[in-house]
Amino acid sequence: MHKLNIKNPTNNETNPTTLGIGSIFNMDTLVQQIINGLVLGSLYALVALGYTMVYGIINLINFAHGEVLMVGAMVCWSVMTFLAREFPQLSVGWAFTLGLLTACLVSVLLNVAIEKLAYRPLRNAPKLAPLITAIGVSTLLQTLAMIIFEPNYKSFVNPLPSDPLAFWGAVITPTQVMILITTVVLLLLLVVVIHATRLGRAMRATSENEQIAALMGVKPDRVISATFAIGAILASVAGVMWAANFGTVHHSMGFLPGLKAFTAAVLGGIGNLPGAVLGGLCLGLIESIGSGYLGPLSGGVLGSQYSDIFAFLVLIGILTLRPSGLLGERLAQRA
Amino acid sequence: MKIFKLHPWVLVSALVLLVLPLVLQPFGNAWVRIVDVALIYVLLALGLNIVVGFAGLLDLGYVAFFAIGAYLYALLASPQLLESWGWLQDHYPLGLHTPWWVVLPLSAILAGIFGVLLGAPTLKLRGDYLAIVTLGFGEIIRVFMNNLDQPFNITNGPKGIGGIDPIQIAGHPLSKKITWIGIEFNSVTLYYYLFLITVLLAVVICYRLQNSRIGRAWMAIREDEVAAQAMGLNTRNLKLLAFALGATFGGVAGAFFAAFQRFISPESFGLMESVMVVAMVVLGGAGHIPGVILGALLLSIVPEALRYVATPLQELSSGRIDASILRQLLIALTMVLAMLCRPQGLWPKNKSGGLR
Numbered sequence: 001m002h003k004l005n006i007k008n009p010t011n012n013e014t015n016p017t018t019l020g021i022g023s024i025f026n027m028d029t030l031v032q033q034i035i036n037g038l039v040l041g042s043l044y045a046l047v048a049l050g051y052t053m054v055y056g057i058i059n060l061i062n063f064a065h066g067e068v069l070m071v072g073a074m075v076c077w078s079v080m081t082f083l084a085r086e087f088p089q090l091s092v093g094w095a096f097t098l099g100l101l102t103a104c105l106v107s108v109l110l111n112v113a114i115e116k117l118a119y120r121p122l123r124n125a126p127k128l129a130p131l132i133t134a135i136g137v138s139t140l141l142q143t144l145a146m147i148i149f150e151p152n153y154k155s156f157v158n159p160l161p162s163d164p165l166a167f168w169g170a171v172i173t174p175t176q177v178m179i180l181i182t183t184v185v186l187l188l189l190l191v192v193v194i195h196a197t198r199l200g201r202a203m204r205a206t207s208e209n210e211q212i213a214a215l216m217g218v219k220p221d222r223v224i225s226a227t228f229a230i231g232a233i234l235a236s237v238a239g240v241m242w243a244a245n246f247g248t249v250h251h252s253m254g255f256l257p258g259l260k261a262f263t264a265a266v267l268g269g270i271g272n273l274p275g276a277v278l279g280g281l282c283l284g285l286i287e288s289i290g291s292g293y294l295g296p297l298s299g300g301v302l303g304s305q306y307s308d309i310f311a312f313l314v315l316i317g318i319l320t321l322r323p324s325g326l327l328g329e330r331l332a333q334r335a
Numbered sequence: 336m337k338i339f340k341l342h343p344w345v346l347v348s349a350l351v352l353l354v355l356p357l358v359l360q361p362f363g364n365a366w367v368r369i370v371d372v373a374l375i376y377v378l379l380a381l382g383l384n385i386v387v388g389f390a391g392l393l394d395l396g397y398v399a400f401f402a403i404g405a406y407l408y409a410l411l412a413s414p415q416l417l418e419s420w421g422w423l424q425d426h427y428p429l430g431l432h433t434p435w436w437v438v439l440p441l442s443a444i445l446a447g448i449f450g451v452l453l454g455a456p457t458l459k460l461r462g463d464y465l466a467i468v469t470l471g472f473g474e475i476i477r478v479f480m481n482n483l484d485q486p487f488n489i490t491n492g493p494k495g496i497g498g499i500d501p502i503q504i505a506g507h508p509l510s511k512k513i514t515w516i517g518i519e520f521n522s523v524t525l526y527y528y529l530f531l532i533t534v535l536l537a538v539v540i541c542y543r544l545q546n547s548r549i550g551r552a553w554m555a556i557r558e559d560e561v562a563a564q565a566m567g568l569n570t571r572n573l574k575l576l577a578f579a580l581g582a583t584f585g586g587v588a589g590a591f592f593a594a595f596q597r598f599i600s601p602e603s604f605g606l607m608e609s610v611m612v613v614a615m616v617v618l619g620g621a622g623h624i625p626g627v628i629l630g631a632l633l634l635s636i637v638p639e640a641l642r643y644v645a646t647p648l649q650e651l652s653s654g655r656i657d658a659s660i661l662r663q664l665l666i667a668l669t670m671v672l673a674m675l676c677r678p679q680g681l682w683p684k685n686k687s688g689g690l691r
Contacts, residue, residue: 060463118675122675136670142663143660147660150655259467309475311471316457316471319460320456320457
C-alpha cells in the first residue's frame with residue numbers, strides 16, 4: 001500500500017552540501033553555502049512570484065501552486081522519457097527544451113482551468129471557502145499525479161554536464177548556473193510584462209482596485225486568468241529546474257517548495273513582486289547557511305535534517321514581528 | 336438540554352449504538368475496528384469544529400495535537416523510554432506503565448499548551464495566514480517525530496513506537512476479551528464502548544460550549560471579528576481558548592489512538608490526516624455538531640467500504656489505484672465539491688450558520 005509521504009525523499013535534497021564538523025567558519029564553505037542558497041532562493045523566488053501575484057489580485061493563497069511546480073517537472077520528465085524511447089537520436093538538450101516548453105504549456109492550461117473551475121465560482125464566497133477548495137485541489141492534483149505517474153521516485157536526466165566549475169574555493173555546477181541565468185531572464189521578462197505592456201497595466205490596476213479597473217475597461221476575469229498563466233509558467237520552469245538540480249521527480253515534490261515559496265512571499269511582503277524575489281533569496285540563504293552551520297554549532301545534536309524547519313520558523317517569526325514583510329506596506333487587518 | 340429530552344427516537348438510537356458492536360462482531364473484528372476508528376475521527380472532528388466551526392479559525396495542523404497526545408501516551412506507557420535510557424530502569428524495575436487516567440489528562444493539558452503556544456503569535460493575523468502557520472506547525476512536529484531518535488532516542492524516529500500498553504479498566508486490559516452474562520465482548524468491542532462514552536461526553540461538552548457565553552462569543556468572532564471586538568469581547572483570549580480546547584480534544588483522541596493501535600509512527604500524523612479532519616468538518620457543516628459527526632462518520636467509513644471496490648479497480652488499473660489512493664481521491668473531491676456545490680455542508684445548522 002502506498003502511503004502519501006509528503007516529506008522530501010531525502011533530506012539532502014534541500015541542502016545539497018553537508019558539512020563536516022571541522023569546517024565551521026571556513027570562508028570557502030561560506031561561499032559555497034551562499035551559492036547554494038542563492039540557487040535555492042531563486043527557485044523559491046520564481047514560485048513565490050506566482051503566490052504573490054495571485055494574492056495581490058484576488059487575495060487568495062493558491063495552495064495548489066506548489067502542485068503546478070510538480071506537474072511541470074512531471075510533464076517535462078514524461079516528454080523526455082518519451083522522446084528518449086521513441087527518438088533515441090534526439091539529443092538530451094533538445095528533449096529537455098521540448099519537455100520544458102510542453103511543461104509550461106500544460107501548467108498554464110492547468111492553472112487557468114483550476115482558476116476557472118475551482119476559484120472563480122467562489123470569488124465572492126466566505127473567506128475560508130476558496131482556501132479550502134484550494135487545499136482540495138492541491139490534494140487532488142497530488143493524488144492524480146500519483147495515479148498517472150505512479151508513486152515511485154523517477155530519476156531526471158540532466159542535459160548539462162555534472163562537472164562542477166570551481167572558483168574562490170567553492171564549486172558551482174552548470175545546472176546551478178543555468179538556474180541563476182534562467183531566473184534572471186525570467187525576472188527581467190516579468191518586469192517588462194508588468195511595467196511595459198497593456199496586460200501589466202491592467203494587472204496592476206486590478207490589484208489596486210478590481211471594480212474601478214473594471215470601470216476603466218479592464219476585464220478582471222481575463223486579467224486573473226493571465227495572472228494564473230504567468231504564475232504557472234514561472235512555477236513550471238522552477239519545477240523543471242528543481243528536478244534538473246536534484247535529479248529526481250515524484251508526485252509530492254511540490255509540497256515543500258510550495259510551502260517555502262509561500263513563506264518567501266510573506267517574508268518579502270505578500271502582494272509585492274520585488275518582495276517575493278527578495279524573500280525567496282533570503283529564505284534560500286537562511287536555509288542553506290542555517291542548515292550548513294546548524295550541525296557544527298549545536299555540536300552535532302541538531303543535524304541538517306532540521307533544515308525544513310527554518311522556513312516555518314522564519315514564517316512564524318516574520319508574522320509575529322513584521323506581518324507586512326520586508327518590503328510590504330499595505331497589510332491592514334481586514335474584516 | 337434539548338438532546339436529553341426522552342424521545343422514542345433517542346431511545347432507539349441509544350439501543351442501536353449499544354448493540355452495534357455485538358451485531359458487527361460475528362462478521363469479524365475488522366468491522367468493529369472500522370467503527371472504533373470512526374469514533375476517534377468523530378472526536379477529532381468535534382475538536383476541530385470548535386476551532387474551525389465555532390471560532391472560524393482554519394487550522395491545518397490539527398493532527399499535530401493528535402500526535403502530541405499519542406506520543407505522550409506511547410512514551411509514558413511503553414518500553415521505549417526505558418530502552419533508550421538505561422538509568423530509568425532502576426527507578427522503574429517493572430517497566431514504565433503509567434495508567435491511562437493519568438496520561439489522558441496530561442495529554443489533554445500538553446496538547447492544550449501547544450495549542451496556546453501555536454495560537455499566540457498568529458492570532459492577530461488574518462485567517463489564511465493562520466492556516467499556513469498551523470500547517471507549518473504540523474510539519475515541524477512531524478519533522479521532530481521523525482528525527483528525535485538522535486542524539487537521544489525519544490521517538491524512535493520513522494520506525495515508530497511499539498509495545499504500547501492497552502487501556503486497563505478495573506484491572507482488566509481492554510486488549511483481552513471478556514465474557515459477561517454469556518456474551519463475548521471482544522477487545523475492539525470494549526474499546527468501542529470506551530470511545531462511545533468519550534464521544535458522548537465530548538458531544539455534551541460541545542453543546543454546552545456552543546450555548547454558553549463563550550460559544551456565542553466565538554460565533555460573534557467568526558461572523559465579524561471587528562464588530563465582536565467593538566462589543567467588548569476579548570477576541571485574543573477567546574481565540575486562544577478555542578485553540579486550546581480544540582487541541583485538548585486532539586490530545587485525548589491521540590492518547591486513545593495510541594492505546595488502541597498499540598503502535599504509532601510519524602506516518603499516521605501526516606498532513607493528509609489534518610486535511611481529512613478539515614474535510615470532515617467542512618463536509619458535515621462547520622459549526623453544526625450533528626453535521627460534523629455525520630461528516631466524520633461518512634469520511635471515515637465510506638473509504639473503508641471502498642476497499643471492496645478497490646480490489647477489482649486495482650486489477651483494472653494495473654495496481655495504480657489502491658484503497659488508500661481512492662480514499663485520498665475521495666477526500667480531495669469532497670473538499671472541492673462540497674465548497675463549490677454546498678459551501679454550508681451537508682447538514683448545516685440554519686441559513687446563518689456555516690463557514691465564514
